[in-house]
Each structure stands twice: as C-alpha cells, then as structure tokens.
Amino acid sequence: MKKCVIIILTFLYIIQGTAKDTREIIIRGDSAFPPYEFINDKGEPDGFNIDLTRAIMDELKLPYDLQLEDWSDILQQFEKGEIDLITGMAKFESPQNGPSKLSKAHSYINYKFVCRKDALIQHTKDLSHKNVIVQRYALPHKKLKDMGYDSHLIPVDNMMEGLNMLSEGKGDMAICLDNMAQYIIYKDGLTNLSIIDSEWPLQEYCFVGSDTQLLEQINSALLKLKKNGVYDRIHVKWLGEKPTFSIPTWLYFLLGTLLLTALLLSIFVTIYKKRAQKGEILLKEENEKLNALLLENKNFLNRYQTVFNTTLVGLSYYDKKGILVSVNDEMARLFQMDNKNKLLKEQLSIYANPVLRNHGIIDEQNQIHEFHGILKYDMRKEQCPQYFARFTPFDQIFYFKMDVTPIKDQEGELIGILITAIDRTAEEKHERQMAEQEAKLNMAMNAGNVTAWIYELHTQEFMLRGNMRTEKGLNMEKYLGMLHPDDRIIQKELFDTILHGQKESAETVFRYMHEDGTYHYYDSRMISKKEEDTVTAILGTQKDITQEILNNKILNDTIEKLRFAIQTAGMAMWEYNCDTQLFTTYNEPVADYKDGAVISMSTYDCYSQKDDENLELIEKAAGIVKDRKNESYNFIVKMKTKYDSDWQYCTVRGVPMEKDKNGTVIKYLGVRLNITEQINYQKFLEREKETAQQADKLKSAFLANMSHEIRTPLNAIVGFSELLQTTEDVNMRKEFMNIINNNNELLLRLIGDILDLSKIESGLMELKLESFDLADAYKETFMALKQRCTNPEVEFIGHNPYKSCLVKLDKNRLVQVGTNFITNAIKHTDRGRITMGYSYIDGGIKLYVEDTGHGIPKEKQHKLFQRFAKLDDFTQGTGLGLAICKAITDAQGGKIGMESDEGKGSKFWAWFPCEAEIERYEETEEIAEDILRMGHNPTLSTSQESCTNDVQKKSILVAEDIDSNYMLVKALLKTSELTRAYTGKEAVELASSHHYDAILMDMKMPVMGGLEATREIRKFDTETPIIAVTANAFEFDREEAMRAGCNTFITKPLNKKELKEVLGD
16 A cells, blocks of 8 residues: 555656646746847847747757746846746846846847937046936946936836937937947937947846756757857847957967976076076086086077978068068978078068069058958969069969068067968968067067967966066966956956866957057957866967957948948849859848848749840840850849839849959849839830920910911901991891801800910919809700700700709809810711700719710820810811810819710710709609700702892802801802802812802811812812912911912901902902
C-alpha cells in the first residue's frame, strides 16, 4: 500500500513539474519606444526588442505571451509579480521595488539632447532653468530628478508625444535615445528639431526579470544568436551595422616581443646594478657576463634583421628628404628590385615614384599625403624609365594593400616616410614576424593610432605603449581614472571576469581621456595570459576610433537622407550583376520596398509592358547589357505592380558601375523614376493644344458665319424698310411689317446668343431663380413655338402631363433651352412629327424635344454641345444654341443629352434638379396635348406677275432658301419673271432644263452650296450671267465666287438700285 502511495505522489509531482515548465512566459514591452519596440501600422508589436525576444524564445522553445503596453503600467505589473520578463531596460533603470534581475546586455543605448534648431543648448550645463521633456519613469527622468531638475521636468508617457510637443513649441528641449529621436523626427517630419550630443555614457540595455534561471537561459540563447549571425541580422535591420575593428595578428606578436624585450632589459639592468656593487673583484666576471649579454643582444639584432628581411610585409623607409634609407627583402621582391643595396647607394627619391604621383599621394607641391588603401600596379601601362628602369622589367598586374605614412615630430616637421605593402595577389595565410627598435615601433603605433598594454597580476600595474599617455608602474586606480566615469565599472567588471577565468578574451568600446583634454572612443581588445592554467597577466590593445564613429554617424545620416530622397522622389534603384543576371534592388515596389531584395529579369518582365514607340530604345539597352558595353542607356517602359491601380510610365536609366581587370563591365547601376504624372500632363497639354486649335478654327468659322447670319435678317429689315416708303398698298405694308418684325426677332436672338457666349466665356452666366407654374409656362411657350412650324407635313405635338407643376427655376433660361431644341428640330425635320414635353423624374424636371428629322451621324454626335459647332454649314444659325443650353444646364447642376439615329430622327433632353408641387389631371379630364399641323409645301414657285410698264419680262432664276429674302427680291423685281429654287441642287436642275436671263445665286444653300452649284452650271452654261448674293462681306468670299464662275458679286442687305444695275435694268 505504501509503495502505491509513493508511486502516485511521484507521478503527481512529475505532472506538476511538467505543467509548470509548459506555463506561458508573460513578456511585456513599451508600446511607444521605436525603433526598439512599438506598435506598427498593422497594429502588431514590432522593433529590435520584439524580433530579438521572439528569436530567443524560439531558440529556447518556450511558450510565451508577448504584448506591448504603456510603460508605467508595465512597471506596476512587474512590481506586482504579474510579468515574468521585460524586453528592454537600461541597467540603472530597473525597478527598485520587486525582485528585479538583469540579463547580459543585448545592446547599448545612448541618450541625446533634442531641441529646436533655434535653441542655444549644447551641454548639460545649459539645462539650468530649462523645461525638459522626458519619458515618465525612464532613466533621464530618474537621473534629472536626482540632479535637482525636478521642478523643470515635463514627464510624458512616450517620446513620440514628447518630440511632437517640442516641435510645436512646448518645453525647451527633450532627452531621448539617439535611434528613437532619428526615427520619430523622420517619421513625423519634425524638420525643426535637431539632435545634440549629451556626453552621457552608453548604457547597457538588458532583459529584466525575476527568474534567475530564465535569465541565464536567455543569456545562453543570446550568445548562440550572436555566433550564428541571427543577432547581427536583427541588429542591422533595426539599428544599423555595428562598427568592427581588427588588429593584425602580427601586431600582437610584435607587441609581445617588445614587452618581452623591455622586460628582459629591465631584468638585465637590475642584475647588472646588483652585481656592480660587489666590487672590482667580480668586475671581470661581470664584464664577461655583460659581453655575453651584448653578444646575445647582437644575436637579437641579427634576428631582428632576419625578421625584417623575411617578413611578408614589404617595408621601406625614407628620410625627411624623401631618400630611401631602408628597404626589406619582401619590398624588393614585390617590386622586383634587382639590387636593393645599389638602390640605397643611388639615393632613390620617393618623389620620383610615378605611381604615388598618379594616385595623388604626392601632389604637385611635393607634399606627401597619408594613404591607406588598395593600389593597382599595371606595369604594362605605367612605364617610367627614370624610375622603373632601376628594377627588373616585368609586365604583370599587382594589387597591394599600401600604407603611406608621413612621420612627423611634435612640431609637425616631416622626419621620415614609412611605406608598407602587402601582396594581395596571393592569400595571406602565414604569420608575419617583425621586430623593431622601440622608438620606431612607438612611432609606427602612434601613426596607426594604436595603444598596447599589459597588466601584470603579481605587480598589479599597467605598462602602456602607443598614442595614449605612456607610463610605467600605472596601477589600476590610475588606469581607471583615465576612463570616462560611466565606463569605469564596465571595465573593472571585464577585468574581474578575465582574471577569474570566466572569459579568455573580451572586446568593447571605452572612452579614454585624450591629450587634448577630451574623451575619445577606443576599440579595446584584451586576452588573458596563462601559465599552468592560471591567469598571470592580461594583454590588450586599443585603437582610437573617435573619427570612425563620427564618420559612421555621418555615413548613416547620409544614407538615411539618400533613402529619404529616393523614397520621396518615388525612385527605385538597383544594381544588375551581369554574371548572375540578377538585380539587387532598393525602394523597389516589385520587391515590396525591401532594400537589398534580389529580383530576376523575368520577374521584371511580368510587371512591365513595352510600347512600340519605345521598343527601339529598350532593345538597344538590352543589347548594351548583354554585350557588357561601357555605355549608359535610358528608355521608357510601362509598369504595373500590386501598389498601382493603372499602368505607370517609368523612365529607366543605367550606367556602368563596376568592371573587371580587363575593363569588361560586370555591374550596372540604374534608377527607375515614375513619370506617369509628367506623361499624363504632356498628353493633357497636347489635347488642350488640339482643343485650342480646333476652337480657333471653329471661332474663325463662327466669325465668318456670323457675318452671314447677321446680314441675313438685316437684308430683310433694310430691304423691306425701303419698300415701305414706296408702297401704298395696305396689305403689302402689313406683310412687309410682319417680315421686318420676324427678322427683328431673329436678329435679337442672334445678338442674345452672342451675349450668352460672352457670359459663358467670362464665367458670368446669370441665374434668376423664381417660383412659377411650369404647366402654364409650357402652354405659353408651346403656343409661341408652334407658329414657327409652317411645314404642313410636320406634326407639332405638345405633351403637358400635369394640371399644375410649381417649381423654382430660372424660367427664362428654361424657356431658352426648350426654344433652342425646337428651333433645331424645325430646321432638320422635313416630314413626320416634332414632340415637345416635360416630366418630373429623379427629383428634377426633364425637358425633351423629339423629332423624326434627318438624324445625326454617330461620328458627329460628340461635337453637338461644343461652341461654334454646326453639323451642316448650309443651315441657318450660329452654332451656339446647344453649347448655351449645356452651359445653362450645368450652371443649375443639371444634365443634358441626346439620342439620335441617322435618317430616323433625334431626341434632345435636359434635366434640372428641383423640388416640385404637382397637381395631376383627374381621370375624367383631358390631358393637355396639342397637335398643330401647319407649314407649306417646299415646291417650285414661279411668279406669274405681269408688268404693265415693260413690253418684255426678264426671266430670272432666284436660288434662295429663306422666305423673307426671296420675298424681298420678289418685291424689288416686280417687273421680272422669277423662278425660285430652294436648294443649290434644285438650281442646277432648273438651269439645265430652262433658259434664264440671269441667275441670282445665294452662296449659303442647303443640300448643295451656291459655289458648288455655280461650278456645276458653268459646266453646261457659260453664257448666262450668275450674280453671287451673300451675307458674307469678306474679300476672299468675293474672290471665291469669281473663281467659281460668277459674273459679279453683291452683298446683303440688298439695295434696289444696285440690284437693277447688276441686272442691266
């Protein structure tokens, strides 16, 4: 029984432990701390901390709940024990309440001052009496409170809110992380803010939790991520490249040799002094020993010379005059010097070296400039007999890592030039050894900005050599005193870690006090020295990287500015590798704007469309790339990605970027710029130009037509006004007065159209809204318009569907639209019917006129509502009516349209939005629909009037389509026998079948124009006089008539005396 109980308890314990292990880890982070952690545009957690936390949890295979919340809420939850892990917190920022523990630093953060560009704040001392914006409970908040700035602090929940407040003029400055400030200023466009160095030290940025075991697991996972490169990828994605610096292995060896030599010398001196005190008795013995040591030293110097000549680094040293003083065997081998001793005797001058001059290392003033980089020596091209004749001829190409270092004394005077060269043609896989005198080594280290040191555990003192202060017997306290106060604890902890064997090496960046009184950044590396598995010393080097850090910052700023410029301009940039035939893209929508994305040519083809007009340039560009020509190219292509709704015009430009040693292009650099807006605007300008040209032509035609249209009613008015003075017959006077009134009305209508056109073009179309009964207005308009339909073969139908229809519109303009519709229908309807009506539909009045006339060809229908548009040049009118109707309709927010079939008729309609109070007819009432049949038969009319005064009547053919004009001619020529033709075609037919004494030919005739009719008549009749009659008064109209075959030319209004003169009466 006891065994069963034990087994059950053990099983329950295992289950309980397993359940505990599978519990989700509660992880929280700040929702507004970019670029480390923030809520992105999709509402999801994002940032450096988020990606790193997920990678660590995936590495540990632990379940977790990761969310971002307000920072103050997170701190409260952590103190209550509701959170297992916080994604990021500065080392000195961790909560003071609760069991908080820190992981190893997963990154470093740097707080900077942010102020408006007009602020005078450059240092921490400038904070006095300034209102400073800080994030609540963050490190700056705590630090400034401790410094006594509490009364001038403006705490905010997050710095996105804080920097926007500062940009708007609230507060004097803010303290914010460098990366965060750059991100917020760029994202929110806060261009009036600038970032200033606070001189605050870098802070370790760690995970914070209460579970020591979990933090140790996180430290282990973080180390794995750093080793396998995952950490670096995340760091580059959000924070940029980490600066890396390397110290050559040979330098470590050289420094070790130097220190060993110095140590041996120190021991030697100590022993020598002790033994010298023993007296003359031991002098001989000591001298012998000294000689032995001198011999050993000589051997050491011989070994040094051997190392100097056998090292794989080419070395040459020139004195201050530029004369070669020393050169090693490797340098002689690299440049194939046939006799280096001979070169030394010949005093070879560095200023005669053409390679150094060609690369600008020696300028025109014979000044030596420091150089560190790769040089290409093509001895087949760079021939200089004055210099290279000293060497063995060779025709090879070499690549060297060249360092040219002018060495100067403390006053800045040149004392020598050191040149080092490493053959980069072959792999450098073996170690280089070199020993040099201590003075030269120090100069070389100073030239390279390198400091070496050793810390002996038994003496607990430092020995330093290099560009930092050189001291012997420097203890730990003094050494740490050279560091920035904020870096001292970190350095001390690293030393303890290495001394206790927890690490064998370490690398970090510290700030040391420089000779100029400022702190410089140094890349510090250190390794442990062991004897019998016990650490006895720490060796280290450090390099001044202040300028590199500043340069990296400038470079990063430049890259961000360039990226911003490319994104703002809507450009995509790419590099094309001719070997792989792949594009590496930047800001490319095809690659979802991911920088560095690789795309194939076929992928681009899926998103592009080639126009025929640009095909030649595209094929030329493809040929350049295929043949790897050293040429640039450009072309225009149409592209459409998932981010585009329509095809986009893009201009593509490419230039050679990189070549191989044979000069063949291996890479092209290119950009693509979206020029759709420019192309569309260009097309718009072309359309506007065509429209303007067409409008100009129409306007010219309109002006010519207006001469005719105005003179036509004037002809009747003037002519019949003259006849009124000589006519006594009352009935004829009434008829003449009626003709004059009708033409007055026509003339006023023409003038009204011209005035309306003027108002439309000047944007002064007037509307006078009034309330009226549309049913009554319709009746009045219908009764007035039906008088104009005089053709008996045309039914004029009105449809008035309402007993009463109260609306609020511009009555006169509404009537004007209906009148224009009816007038056009009468002109173009020979038989059938014309229907005029209206209805209330879709919240407005729809006015329509339908006819069974000629109809309008589809290819001409788009011109109907344009100004000056006349589909038939022989029809009377200005071509403005429908354009004015459209302007009236548009001004009232309405619509206008038409439907037409050629040969079947047309329907014109206009819709005006308005409210209406409608009273409909009762079923017993008759709907007001009027049908009126009136008009005349347009057949041949011949005047049979006789003249009692003349014995013989003249027979005259009058080609005139307007009744009032014909009646005027008839009244003026009472004594002649007149025959009327209504069209030009009818005039030709009558002239061919009858003989006339004269023909009066109006130039504007339907079916066939007067000029064309004249030409046709002259084909069979060259004798009968033809008098051109026209309202056009231009000289070219007269010339056209004469060329067509007319004998003379008269203009309207007709004058009786002039008419009789041209007829010979």
